[in-house]
Amino acid sequence: MPVTNGEDSDACPDPRSQPLDVLARWRAAHAPNRSAARRRVLVTGGAGFIGSHLVDRLMQLGHEVIVVDSLFTGRKEYLAPWLGNLRFEFIRHDVTEPIVLEVDQIYHLACPASPVHYKYNAIKTIKTNVIGTLNMLGLAKRIGARLLLASTSEVYGDPLQHPQTEDYWGNVNPIGVRSCYDEGKRVAETLCFDYHRQHHVDIRIARIFNTYGPRMIENDGRVVSNFVAQALRGEHLTVYGDGQQTRSFCYVNDLVDGLVRLMNTDDITGPINLGNPTEFSMLQLAHCVREKIPQCAGIRFLPPTPDDPSKRQPDIACARQLLGWEPQVPLSQGLDWMVEEFRARGIGDKQSGADGAC
Numbered sequence: 001m002p003v004t005n006g007e008d009s010d011a012c013p014d015p016r017s018q019p020l021d022v023l024a025r026w027r028a029a030h031a032p033n034r035s036a037a038r039r040r041v042l043v044t045g046g047a048g049f050i051g052s053h054l055v056d057r058l059m060q061l062g063h064e065v066i067v068v069d070s071l072f073t074g075r076k077e078y079l080a081p082w083l084g085n086l087r088f089e090f091i092r093h094d095v096t097e098p099i100v101l102e103v104d105q106i107y108h109l110a111c112p113a114s115p116v117h118y119k120y121n122a123i124k125t126i127k128t129n130v131i132g133t134l135n136m137l138g139l140a141k142r143i144g145a146r147l148l149l150a151s152t153s154e155v156y157g158d159p160l161q162h163p164q165t166e167d168y169w170g171n172v173n174p175i176g177v178r179s180c181y182d183e184g185k186r187v188a189e190t191l192c193f194d195y196h197r198q199h200h201v202d203i204r205i206a207r208i209f210n211t212y213g214p215r216m217i218e219n220d221g222r223v224v225s226n227f228v229a230q231a232l233r234g235e236h237l238t239v240y241g242d243g244q245q246t247r248s249f250c251y252v253n254d255l256v257d258g259l260v261r262l263m264n265t266d267d268i269t270g271p272i273n274l275g276n277p278t279e280f281s282m283l284q285l286a287h288c289v290r291e292k293i294p295q296c297a298g299i300r301f302l303p304p305t306p307d308d309p310s311k312r313q314p315d316i317a318c319a320r321q322l323l324g325w326e327p328q329v330p331l332s333q334g335l336d337w338m339v340e341e342f343r344a345r346g347i348g349d350k351q352s353g354a355d356g357a358c
């Protein structure tokens with residue numbers, strides 16, 4: 001980790017004359033048992049869908065990984081391959097409570113991300129985004145760690161600009177049912193920049209667009225997992241509204257690649273959009289899933305959900321230019337892998353017939 005302000009000698013800066021951030025960064029850069037090849041990395045929300053894939057990548061790269069997760073939506077079994085590994089630790093902890101750890105990097109992902117889950121306890125969701133992020137930024141400041149915030153495309157709300165570039169300020173309802181998440185993440189971004197300006201905390205902000213892949217919880221309510229699980233069970237695909245709303249779906253391994261690149265790129269704060277720019281309507285997605293899973297019963301239209309964004313597509317010019325990153329996996333391929341994993345989990349083995357289909 002680079003030490004700035006002329007403090008790159010091995011000698012410890014004089015604690016009486018140096019600001020705290022200089023001392024913290026000196027300590028981080030000179031910590032024993034650490035190197036660029038073997039960093040100590042904290043992943044909050046590391047037992048979740050994206051978090052657990054990120055943990056796999058960090059462990060494969062040879063880092064020491066600490067996962068902090070409340071297991072509200074995360075699943076410990078996603079971490080099973082690493083339990084018992086000497087480079088891995090799991091701590092069941094809610095980030096709304098402070099925690100003290102010594103690490104070089106913090107990937108701060110902790111927060112329910114499915115609209116169904118984040119609306120379930122809206123006050124808890126906003127606390128997680130605000131107090132949880134404050135706690136993690138305080139920790140980063142204290143120990144001189146770099147912090148990457150998993151922000152979201154939801155900061156753009158129901159966008160009036162399409163596709164969305166990072167300089168677009170968004171169109172967000174501050175008092176709606178989704179506000180706990182989208183306003184919560186907007187405040188989390190604000191906090192990151194305030195800690196950066198005021199305390200020189202080294203921050204990275206990733207605006208993550210819709211992501212899918214193996215290990216999505218089959219009933220987490222998001223569209224790709226819903227459609228695949230419904231199709232495998234021989235049920236109808238539930239399309240909310242007229243299905244003309246659009247999203248752009250990124251395969252989880254591509255996203256993890258973007259997160260790791262962003263974390264390890266110097267002299268950049270973001271925000272940076274990370275997502276697949278290929279846009280689909282929900283009806284197109286439904287047809288794609290039906291083609292792959294013929295036992296699917298058909299489509300059932302349900303009322304739209306409040307404040308549902310009508311369109312969403314990332315402009316990823318910044319990620320291409322600054323990180324040399326762009327998604328590699330087309331939706332059709334990613335869906336095949338996801339269907340395979342859902343089948344391996346036994347989803348659809350016992351056809352429910354609950355909605356009268358099949």
Ligand SMILES: O=c1ccn([C@@H]2O[C@H](COP(=O)(O)OP(=O)(O)O[C@H]3OC[C@@H](O)[C@H](O)[C@H]3O)[C@@H](O)[C@H]2O)c(=O)[nH]1
Pocket residue numbers: 113114115151152153154208209210211221222223224226227238239240241245247282305308309
């Ligand atoms: O069964 C379903 C589920 C969802 N949908 C629709 O599919 C679209 C996508 O819905 P999802 O719940 O998958 O995800 P959303 O885009 O609403 O929110 C997501 O945005 C990006 C991330 O930050 C989060 O994963 C999540 O908040 C919405 O228009 C929704 O109404 C259906 O038509 N049927």
